[in-house]
Each structure stands twice: as structure tokens, then as C-alpha cells.
Amino acid sequence: MIVTHVMIVTHRGSPMKDRATLIADLAADLQGIRLEPARAAELAAEVDRLNGAVRTATGQLSFDDDPAGYAALLAKAAPR
Amino acid sequence: MSDDWTSLDLTAIAAAIAEGRVTSVAVTEACLARIDAWQPRINAFIRLDREAALATARERDRERAAGRLRGKLHGVPLAHKDMFYRAGRISTGGSAIRRDWIADRTATVIDRLDAAGAVDLGTLNMAEFAAGPTGHNIHVGDCCNPWDPARVTGGSSSGSGASVAARLVFGALGSDTGGSIRMPAAICGVVGMKPTYGRVSRFGALARSWSLDHVGPLTRSVADNARVLSIIAGADAADSTASAQAVPDYEAALGEPITGLRLGLPATLDSVDADVLSVLDWARADLERLGVRIVDVRLPDLAPLFDTAETIIKCEAAAMHRPWLAARPQDYSNQVRWRMEAGFLIPATQYIDALRLRTHHTEAFLATTMDGIDALLLPTMPFATPTRAETDVERQPGATALAILARFSRFTRPFNLLGLPALSVPCGVDGNGLPLGLQLVGRPFAEATLYAIAHAYQQATDYHRQEPTLQVVGHMAFLSS
Numbered sequence: 001m002i003v004t005h006v007m008i009v010t011h012r013g014s015p016m017k018d019r020a021t022l023i024a025d026l027a028a029d030l031q032g033i034r035l036e037p038a039r040a041a042e043l044a045a046e047v048d049r050l051n052g053a054v055r056t057a058t059g060q061l062s063f064d065d066d067p068a069g070y071a072a073l074l075a076k077a078a079p080r
Numbered sequence: 081m082s083d084d085w086t087s088l089d090l091t092a093i094a095a096a097i098a099e100g101r102v103t104s105v106a107v108t109e110a111c112l113a114r115i116d117a118w119q120p121r122i123n124a125f126i127r128l129d130r131e132a133a134l135a136t137a138r139e140r141d142r143e144r145a146a147g148r149l150r151g152k153l154h155g156v157p158l159a160h161k162d163m164f165y166r167a168g169r170i171s172t173g174g175s176a177i178r179r180d181w182i183a184d185r186t187a188t189v190i191d192r193l194d195a196a197g198a199v200d201l202g203t204l205n206m207a208e209f210a211a212g213p214t215g216h217n218i219h220v221g222d223c224c225n226p227w228d229p230a231r232v233t234g235g236s237s238s239g240s241g242a243s244v245a246a247r248l249v250f251g252a253l254g255s256d257t258g259g260s261i262r263m264p265a266a267i268c269g270v271v272g273m274k275p276t277y278g279r280v281s282r283f284g285a286l287a288r289s290w291s292l293d294h295v296g297p298l299t300r301s302v303a304d305n306a307r308v309l310s311i312i313a314g315a316d317a318a319d320s321t322a323s324a325q326a327v328p329d330y331e332a333a334l335g336e337p338i339t340g341l342r343l344g345l346p347a348t349l350d351s352v353d354a355d356v357l358s359v360l361d362w363a364r365a366d367l368e369r370l371g372v373r374i375v376d377v378r379l380p381d382l383a384p385l386f387d388t389a390e391t392i393i394k395c396e397a398a399a400m401h402r403p404w405l406a407a408r409p410q411d412y413s414n415q416v417r418w419r420m421e422a423g424f425l426i427p428a429t430q431y432i433d434a435l436r437l438r439t440h441h442t443e444a445f446l447a448t449t450m451d452g453i454d455a456l457l458l459p460t461m462p463f464a465t466p467t468r469a470e471t472d473v474e475r476q477p478g479a480t481a482l483a484i485l486a487r488f489s490r491f492t493r494p495f496n497l498l499g500l501p502a503l504s505v506p507c508g509v510d511g512n513g514l515p516l517g518l519q520l521v522g523r524p525f526a527e528a529t530l531y532a533i534a535h536a537y538q539q540a541t542d543y544h545r546q547e548p549t550l551q552v553v554g555h556m557a558f559l560s561s
Binding site for chain 1: 384405432436437439442499526
């Protein structure tokens with residue numbers, strides 16, 4: 001039997017300095033990009049803001065929400 | 081005297097050519113002469129295809145003499161932002177990376193303008209890779225505002241706004257991912273339409289963000305704009321996001337009565353300069369005199385719309401630029417590179433959720449702010465036009481410049497996420513005598529309603545008839561000609 005444990009961490013309490021290090025490590029390991037510490041700190045703040053905004057809003061989403069629904073919405077709302 | 085032809089707007093010059101009152105060659109020569117005079121001052125063109133344009137004009141004249149008119153732009157000189165591909169021609173995207181890149185396809189919009197008989201004068205200045213709201217460009221030189229070269233044109237369709245305002249061309253295409261048609265239109269004093277997402281094919285147009293890019297025209301008048309949109313709009317087998325919705329006769333819609341139409345105006349607009357508010361108040365009064373009913377509406381908190389749009393743009397831009405960012409990062413300006421770096425670090429799930437949220441944001445906006453109104457009235461820009469120096473984040477980076485830049489797209493970017501049509505129309509001047517624009521936002525695929533309101537407004541006002549005068553000659557040069 002395979003047991004998979006997925007833990008979704010909702011607490012965003014780590015200090016910004018640590019997140020800058022995390023961002024620098026992610027950039028290097030996942031994307032092959034080297035970041036200066038100052039730039040990593042700026043990006044950490046930017047990513048934190050954008051991720052936080054989207055994550056906060058995802059409460060509106062349901063399982064069946066499909067990105068392609070957007071074009072259908074525009075077409076449905078067009079003048080007849 | 082041939083220069084006088086450049087003072088006519090697009091529909092008038094098209095009629096003059098079609099009726100044989102002037103040749104396409106004479107009009108093209110008049111435009112070229114005007115470009116020669118203005119280019120050193122505003123740097124609107126990246127490349128001028130002088131001989132090719134004259135050859136096309138001669139062909140159009142021969143066709144007309146033989147009784148054949150290709151379409152509603154027969155013999156009319158245009159030029160476009162240097163990001164609409166024409167097979168076999170260099171398309172720089174305002175970048176150093178594509179300085180010598182030759183397009184391998186022709187944009188659908190260019191094909192459609194060719195089929196309508198347009199004469200292509202060359203390519204226009206733009207922000208590097210369509211990323212930047214001001215008109216600065218370290219690779220090809222800044223595009224300068226024809227009303228005051230010390231001030232910005234707005235971007236990223238900087239050359240489109242400047243060249244139409246200076247009467248160098250009769251119309252130009254731009255692209256708009258966060259306001260890049262509407263901002264230069266407002267700042268340069270011309271008309272700019274960002275149509276509904278999918279109304280115009282993006283095939284063969286350099287992408288900034290596939291999900292948020294919109295292609296549209298910048299022109300001197302609303303009537304001109306309606307003509308160009310009617311030619312470029314419609315389904316395209318080469319672009320699956322181009323809508324199959326029928327394209328209305330936008331020119332016929334110009335004459336539709338607007339009495340009784342309901343125009344929403346937010347009771348309060350935060351962080352908007354007094355100059356802008358007072359001009360908007362005048363526009364409101366003019367529109368009421370025309371019979372439009374002004375209705376108080378409430379704008380939602382725009383921050384979530386900005387953040388959702390930013391997430392999408394950064395992720396898509398990072399994906400498409402990844403190979404160049406890895407191989408030749410030094411060939412990007414800092415601000416363009418900085419704008420997309422976060423996209424490498426946003427999880428894919430957040431990007432996908434941002435795309436899914438788009439539907440919810442649009443549904444909510446239509447059900448609340450747009451409920452019961454035919455269009456929304458807003459300023460295009462929230463402030464008077466700043467100088468190039470105070471907004472030059474590349475050469476003089478600093479908190480002040482970044483703070484100004486952050487405000488540029490306050491009233492434009494949300495409608496790229498929502499995909500709603502939005503039209504910027506000249507409506508007055510700021511304290512420095514530079515143009516200001518009002519913005520009309522409509523329901524999906526309701527461009528005709530926006531055109532009807534704006535056309536009626538232009539019949540009652542003359543802000544769109546104002547044009548800059550040539551006074552100072554600077555030292556900028558063409559990349560090539």
C-alpha cells in the first residue's frame with residue numbers, strides 16, 4: 001500500500017530574509033538562475049505578494065473551474 | 081501644398097483617393113515629407129520603407145485608374161508598431177535581441193490591412209518587447225511626445241501614438257497588455273481602441289502575454305478607428321483565441337442614437353490628479369448634453385485584478401523569454417528583465433489559478449459595476465503627463481520613478497484581465513497643455529456602443545482636432561531607412 005502524505009502549509013510566517021534565501025535557492029536549483037542577495041530579497045517580496053493575492057482569491061474556485069470558461073463567458077455576454 | 085493632405089483624417093483621405101481627387105503617391109509623398117521633418121524630434125519610426133511604400137502607392141494608383149479599389153483603405157498610408165510580422169522583413173520588437181530577426185510569417189492583421197489596400201510606410205517605435213508604459217527605449221532611442229519632446233509618449237505603443245498625433249500616418253496598430261494602446265493614445269491626444277479579448281487575431285504579433293494581449297488601432301478620430309477595427313476584426317484559423325463572433329458594421333454604428341444610454345461613473349476616484357478630474361467633469365457634462373444618462377457606480381478593489389494580471393504576465397513572459405534570458409541577459413534592459421524574473425519563481429499552480437480566477441473576476445465585474453449600464457466612464461491616465469527624465473527607471477532608477485510608473489496603468493490594466501473593450505478618446509489638456517484622455521469601457525464585444533458614444537462626443541467637441549506643431553529639431557536618427 002502506498003501512503004502519500006500531502007501537507008499544505010498555509011502559514012506564511014518565515015522571515016523575509018529566509019524567504020530571500022529560499023527564492024535564491026529555488027532560482028538556482030529549479031531555473032538555473034543566480035540571484036544577488038539584494039535582488040533575491042526584492043523577488044521574494046514580489047513573489048510573496050502575488051502568490052498571496054492569488055492564494056487568497058482561490059476560495060472562489062471550484063473543482064470544475066476551467067480556464068477555457070473565460071472565452072465562453074465573453075461569448076455568452078456578447079450583444080445579441 | 082501636398083502637405084495639406086496629411087491634415088485630413090483616414091476616412092477623408094480614403095475618400096479623396098477613391099474619388100481620384102488625389103493620388104496615393106501624392107499622399108504617401110506628403111507623409112514621407114512630414115516624417116522627414118518630425119522624425120528628428122520624436123523618433124517615432126524604427127524603420128522607414130520609403131521606396132517600398134512609394135512602389136505600393138504607385139500600384140494602388142494604377143489599380144484605381146483601372147477601376148479597381150481593393151477596399152476601404154485603398155492607397156492610405158499607415159505604419160505599425162514594430163511587432164507585427166511581415167514575412168521577409170525585420171521585426172525588432174523594439175529589442176536588441178531581434179535587431180536583425182526576419183519574420184517568417186505575416187500577421188493576420190497586416191494581411192487584412194494589405195487586402196483593404198493600405199500602404200505600409202514602415203515600422204514604429206515601441207517599448208522593448210512591449211514591456212514598458214512610458215516610451216523609453218535604450219536600444220532604438222526613446223520615442224518623444226510630439227506635444228513636448230521632454231515628456232513621455234506613453235507605451236508600449238509609443239511610436240503608434242506619436243506618429244498618429246503628429247499626422248505622419250493616418251492610423252497605426254498597437255498592442256495592449258496593460259494599457260499599451262490606451263495610454264499612448266491618451267498622452268499623445270489620439271483615439272485608441274483595446275477591443276474585447278479575441279476580437280482581433282494575435283497571429284503574427286509579437287507576444288507579451290498570450291492571455292492578456294489585445295491588438296487594436298490608434299487613429300485621429302473615432303470614425304477612423306471604427307473603420308480600421310472593422311477591417312482587422314474577426315475569426316482567424318491561425319489563432320484559436322480569435323473569436324467567431326460576427327463583426328458588426330462599426331462605421332454604421334457611429335450614427336446610432338445615444339440618447340438614454342446609461343454611462344456609469346464612479347462617485348469617487350482615488351489617487352487621480354485634480355487636472356484629470358476636472359477634465360473628466362467637463363466630459364461628463366458634454367456627454368449629458370448629448371443625452372447620455374450618467375449613473376453612479378462603484379469600482380471594486382482593483383488590487384486583486386492587478387495581482388492576477390501580473391501573475392499571468394510574469395509567468396507567460398518568463399516562459400517565452402527563458403532561452404534568451406539564459407543565453408544573453410545582457411541584451412535586455414534591466415527594467416524589462418526585472419519585470420519578468422518573478423515569473424520563474426511563481427508556482428505553476430498559482431499561474432493556473434490566476435487563469436481560472438479571470439472568469440470569476442469578469443463575472444463579478446459584469447454583475448456589479450457594469451450591471452444596468454451600457455458603458456463605464458473613467459480617465460485613461462490618473463495624472464498629467466510626466467517627463468521622460470522623471471520616469472527613466474533604466475538610466476536614473478529610484479523610488480520616485482518607480483512610484484510614478486506604478487500608477488500609469490491604474491485604470492487600464494484591469495480591463496486586460498477582464499477582456500472588456502476599452503476606448504481612449506481625447507477630452508482636454510493638463511496644466512502643461514498636454515492631452516488627456518477619457519476611457520469608455522464596454523460589455524464584451526460591445527465595441528459598437530463605445531464607438532457610438534465617442535463619435536457623438538467628437539461631433540460636439542474638437543479635442544481630437546488639436547495637433548502638435550513642429551518647433552524644435554533634435555538629433556535622433558533612424559536605425560535604417
